[in-house]
Amino acid sequence: MRVGVVRNPKSYRNRRDMPWVTAPDNVLFAKPKTKAALTEALTSFAEAGVDRLVLDGGDGTVRDVLTRLPATFGARIPLLAVTPSGKTNVLAEDLGVAPDWSVEAAVGRILDPAAPRQVRPCIDVVREDGSLRRGFVFGTGAYVRATRLAQSAHRMGAFGTASVALTLAMSVVQSIAGRDDRGWRAGEVMQLARGGKAEARARFLVIASTLERLPLGLKPFGAERPGLKSLTIDAPPRLLLAALGPLWRGTEPAWLARAGYVRGEGDFKIALDGEFVLDGEAYPGGELTVSAGPALEFVT
The missing domain is CATH 2.60.200.40 (Tumour Suppressor Smad4)
Incomplete structure (x- = not known):
């Protein structure tokens, strides 16, 4: 099991609180500041065999990551966890994630095979030219x-x-x-x-x-x-x-x-x-x- 952590440094909570965990070798971190950097980070995660993603940000961070998964991970969708660090965290609230859930706790939970899971389909918004955006x-x-x-x-x-x-x-x-x-x-x-x-x-x-x-x-x-x-x-x-x-x-x-x-x-x-x-x-x-x-x- 390999975990990728995408931390949005522009998210509301992350601008004030930037500690990092002391993580095992199978946990990779990225702090992309641009959409292009996010695509590069996800591509590197996929190439490294990451099969679990912790998304540390708000609803916008989740949207941007999900939109790029087809181009970076292909049909292989990783297991996901969300830490609510944005100004709005509607998805996290729907899933029942505690407002103070930390990256450390999310990494530990996503590596636990017995951890509880919930399933949500995303929304696909597709234009006439086939371009795709995903959200909720x-x-x-x-x-x-x-x-x-x-x-x-x-x-x-x-x-x-x-x-x-x-x-x-x-x-x-x-x-x-x-x-x-x-x-x-x-x-x-x-x-x-x-x-x-x-x-x-x-x-x-x-x-x-x-x-x-x-x-x-x-x-x-x-x-x-x-x-x-x-x-x-x-x-x-x-x-x-x-x-x-x-x-x-x-x-x-x-x-x-x-x-x-x-x-x-x-x-x-x-x-x-x-x-x-x-x-x-x-x-x-x-x-x-x-x-x-x-x-x-x-x-x-």
């Missing part, structure tokens, strides 16, 4: 605006669950206020197809995830369950205040879908001119296929 939370429309608000919350000193709570509160205020024909409430025209003909209309928000438990107990997709799940909200959002309860608790009142709040399962295609966000980072829109990726094993 996809969103567009109001989700892009909310991500920018989250960055403001970080500047205010709110991180993790506190950041999610503050961002959600600010997003609700922005979504209720204002006119239907401009700003948040106007939404964005996009084409969405789920196994059939694409339908173009203004949508306030589209969000999808393969995670099972979201921060604050939010259940926008309904009951907690595995697999790729999505929520689409038409623009302008109707009965938004009334819908907050069902979207938080995961209930399914009969009026919810009629009001334009549609929950879905499985893969879909989406085309949009605006941006989309994958695990906290915004990318240009286009014609995209959003699907469940390979099942990944995480030591917890």
Whole structure:
């Protein structure tokens, strides 16, 4: 067994705390500061026979590593562990990883054959040209605006669950206020197809995830369950205040879908001119296929 540790030196916790373990010879370390350096590190890990990866960073670090695994490790996906060192650690929270879980503890656990494991498929976002990005939370429309608000919350000193709570509160205020024909409430025209003909209309928000438990107990997709799940909200959002309860608790009142709040399962295609966000980072829109990726094993 060989372990590779990818430590993001730019992650929130790692900028303040940089101790290194005294590791056995079968543990390799990398502290890549650029995307190119990350690719080089993963390539060297694969060539060295690494079959276990500890990802020391936030959700963005996980996204960047998973996106590069096909080009560096090929079809051989290593066993994974995540230490929550970023400003947002939604994946780690879903897996039940303690906020203070250290690299030392993760290395010890991932080398233990009897350590408990959990499986989560990632999301594959593929463009028309075949380029791939992998993550766990996809969103567009109001989700892009909310991500920018989250960055403001970080500047205010709110991180993790506190950041999610503050961002959600600010997003609700922005979504209720204002006119239907401009700003948040106007939404964005996009084409969405789920196994059939694409339908173009203004949508306030589209969000999808393969995670099972979201921060604050939010259940926008309904009951907690595995697999790729999505929520689409038409623009302008109707009965938004009334819908907050069902979207938080995961209930399914009969009026919810009629009001334009549609929950879905499985893969879909989406085309949009605006941006989309994958695990906290915004990318240009286009014609995209959003699907469940390979099942990944995480030591917890």
